[in-house]
Amino acid sequence: MKIFKLVFKNAFRHKLRSFLTILGIAIAVIAFGVLRTVVTAWYVGVEATAANRLVTRQAVSFIFPLPYTYRDKIQQVPGVSQVTFASWFQGVYIDKNQFFARFACDAETMFDVYPEFLLSKKELETFKREQNSCVVGEDIAKQYKLKVGDVMPIEGDIYPGRWEFVIRGIYKPRDKTTDATQMLFHWNYVNERIKKETPERAGDVGWYIVKIKDPSKSGLISKQIDDLFKNSNAETKTESERAFAQSFLASTSAIITAMNILSFVIIGIILLVLGNTMIMSARERTREYAVMKTIGFSGSHLIGLIMGESLVISIIGGALGLTLTFPLIQGLEKVIPKGFFPVFEIEPITIILASIAALSIGVLSSLSPIQRALKMKIVEGFRFVG
Amino acid sequence: MPPIIQVKNISKSYTRDSFAIPVLNDITLDIEEGEFFCLMGPSGSGKTTLLNLIAGIDKPTKGNIFIKDTDITLLNESSLAKWRASNIGFVFQFYNLIPVLTAYENIELPLMLTHLSKAEKKQHVEAALNVVGLTDRMFHYPKQLSGGQEQRVAIARAIVTDPLILVADEPTGDLDKNSAAEILILLDRLNKEFKKTILMVTHDPHAAEKASKIRHLDKGDLI
Incomplete structure (x- = not known):
């Protein structure tokens, strides 16, 4: 024994x-x-952030927009390699319980700044070409049984009216932590309609995502960006993408x-x-x-x-x-x-x-x-x- | 040949609520090898305490106890545990078998402390079971055995390591007359046939009849 x-x-x-x-x-x-x-x-969301990305938002609050015109100025800051932007669109798909992130973004640069969103070359080209197109994450496509060519109607709330987007691509997540539940479409498409319907809101973007060459200089670059817009109507607050994601969690x-x-x-x-x-x-x-x-x-x-x-x-x-x-x-x-x-x-x-x-x-x-x-x-x- | 057990001027007292209560008073006692020694006395006379001291499970307040050439009063707890494992076999009044272990496993328990192989352990256990006549009950659990059988398993457990001395504290105290007689015959056989030195404590004169020497304790004094 x-x-x-x-x-x-x-x-x-x-x-x-x-x-x-x-x-x-x-x-x-x-x-x-x-x-x-x-x-x-x-x-x-915090884990999925990249060290070489900064987020520039309105200094007062994230909910206030920034002028589209800031883009070129930010692009000129030494150490910045690329700038893209996005706006929170929200809206209702099917009903209010079907929640997932919907962004109006810059189709030309978005996928360059977010290489973890894997999209085929053909799909990306079609997406860039067609103004009313959209790209959805693989998880959303699976959940709603969506395929390329389907139309996704969205009932707008922040941007009122009925919006229809044609799916031209389904992106795959590169990493385990990559969010595959987003819907991305053209900011230009939204902005053109806003110009006609509520022109005072046109030309605004939600935030800028700034890709930098050297992550160790993120502090300096952030300061340089914010200094550009000091004493303007829309002062900015630039921080690392990680800090930006963490600030979202602060409320919870x-x-x-x-x-x-x-x-x-x-x-x-x-x-x-x-x-x-x-x-x-x-x-x-x-x-x-x-x-x-x-x-x-x-x-x-x-x-x-x-x-x-x-x-x-x-x-x-x-x-x-x-x-x-x-x-x-x-x-x-x-x-x-x-x-x-x-x-x-x-x-x-x-x-x-x-x-x-x-x-x-x-x-x-x-x-x-x-x-x-x-x-x-x-x-x-x-x-x-x- | 010197006595196998030499108790020299042993005293023992317990402290209760800061009062020292003497239990044994300056006891000196020799027990020869191969003897069946019986300690008798009424309840509270100190006989179990003396047995515990000789068996090395309690320490005296004063005095020395030599078992063969070892003064066990000088051993620390760890050394004493090792010494007990190889020199003393215990038989208790209430058998104290482990209920979740079979008779075989209970007997095997002390062998867990040895370096014997599995086959050797089996040989030892079966030999012990054979001596107590319980080979047919080896896979029974204590609750499936009678009181007499349980005590026989306890005796088998006590002898399985072939100890120098067998100590038995009221081994028949919880048994009916017939079972008690069987246990006494078994102890007598272990003494005579297997030359085991036995130190038994009892207050039952009938049980003491088997002993080769009887001493009485009264209020902590050997008389």
């Missing part, structure tokens, strides 16, 4: 209690995995922090549950530990037995939880609209954290019973009445 056999037999001495504890750990790991996945999905940081805390609170609770189970188990076995000590089992043997038992329970619970987390996340990915979380999958770090958490629970919850067993004198152990 190996000591592991004894550990395993001890772990399942009270089958119902062990089963419920394992189930509790599994549920905690699932909850931890889901919460961490939501948090990482929230940050995926309390929720993210709460979810982060909650994920670790869950681990803490289950630590107490397993700790309680282990204390009860060790207490019930006080006489047995006394017998084992009498026979000659040393402190390290008892540590192995108690910690081993705790680890068996926590590892099985953790493994069960992780195994169930994958299909659950896949199920949630199908249910959650693509536009909310463009990338919603379990990150390796989540698996590592959950595994570490399960192992830590196993180790930590055994410490108190181990200490008790080690401190116990044999004769006191024999006198113990549980």
Whole structure:
């Protein structure tokens, strides 16, 4: 008989209690995995940013536009290699629940600045050529069963009226973190119509995306850009694309922090549950530990037995939880609209954290019973009445 | 030949609520190798305490205990654990078997501390089972055995490492008359046939009849 056999037999001495504890750990790991996945999905936009891209927006607020005329001035700043721009279009596709990002952009430069949006040469040329065309991400095409040549009608809200765009390309994401849920169409097309319908709004863009040659000079270039428009009607704020993406998350940081805390609170609770189970188990076995000590089992043997038992329970619970987390996340990915979380999958770090958490629970919850067993004198152990 | 157990001027007292309660008072005792020694006395006389001291599971307040040539009062906890594993076999009043282990596995338990091969362990366990006459019950769990059978498994566990001394604390105290008789016959056989030195504590005069020497303890004094 190996000591592991004894550990395993001890772990399942009270089958119902062990089963419920394992189930509790599994549920905690699932909850931890889901919460961490939501948090990482929230940050995926930040992860997808490039170091060689800056974003120039209106200094007062992102919601105020910038003049189209800034483009050439920004292009002249030393260190800038290319400038593109985009405007948040919003609108309604099918109904208000079908949320995904829709941008009016500069078709000529957009795909140069965003090389992670993979579009075939032919599709790109057609897109650039046709003013009423659009390009959609692969995920959106899959979700709505769209193909090249289909017309996407959008009911405008920020830009009122009915808009129709012909799909001329479906871009693929280059990286795992690349958002494949966007719809991009010509800013020129939108602007021409705005000129006729609400001329006072014409010529405005939402923000500029500035591709720079040397990311280490982003601070200097940002300053130079902003200095260009100092004391103008539309002062700018230029920052790295990462900082820009993070500023979006700032408004929801309390929720993210709460979810982060909650994920670790869950681990803490289950630590107490397993700790309680282990204390009860060790207490019930006080006489047995006394017998084992009498026979000659040393402190390290008892540590192995108690910690081993705790680890068996926590590892099985953790493994069960992780195994169930994958299909659950896949199920949630199908249910959650693509536009909310463009990338919603379990990150390796989540698996590592959950595994570490399960192992830590196993180790930590055994410490108190181990200490008790080690401190116990044999004769006191024999006198113990549980 | 010197006695296998030499207890020299042993005293033991416990502290309760800052009061020292004497349990054993200056005990000196020799037990010869191969002896079936019985300690008798009423409850609270200190006989289990003396047994625990000789078996190395408790420390005296004063005095020395030599087992063969080793003064076990000088050993630290770790050394004492190793010493017990190879020198002492224990039989308890309430058997103290591990309920999740079969009779075979319970007997094998002390062998986990040895470097014997699997085949050698099997040989030892089967030999011990054979001595106590329970080869047909080796895969039974304690709850599937009678009290007498459980105690026989406990005896098999105590002898499986072939210890120098067998200590038995009220081994028949929890058994009916017939089972108690069987256990006493078994202990007697271990003493006579296998030359085991046995130190038994009991308050049952019938159990003590098997012993080759009997000493009485009363209020911590050997009489």
